[in-house]
Amino acid sequence: MEEYIRELQEKVGLTEEQATKAVAVLFEKVKSKIPEPLQQMAANMFGAGEGSQEEGGSIIDKMQQFAKNTQNDSQ
Numbered sequence: 001m002e003e004y005i006r007e008l009q010e011k012v013g014l015t016e017e018q019a020t021k022a023v024a025v026l027f028e029k030v031k032s033k034i035p036e037p038l039q040q041m042a043a044n045m046f047g048a049g050e051g052s053q054e055e056g057g058s059i060i061d062k063m064q065q066f067a068k069n070t071q072n073d074s075q
């Protein structure tokens with residue numbers, strides 16, 4: 001989440017507190033719109049999940065890995 005907070009501070013001029021609250025609200029909104037089995041993946045993408053890491057790759061990398069895992073699970 002730190003990456004998103006920094007970006008909001010730099011690009012929009014929000015304070016750290018404002019940016020943190022904005023990211024938290026956005027994360028909760030995204031999480032509420034997706035099925036529960038995918039919520040941990042969303043948390044990891046936002047850097048809010050257990051064991052999440054900033055250097056875990058881009059969101060595209062994570063989505064590709066998810067697709068790969070889904071294909072493997074269905075076989």
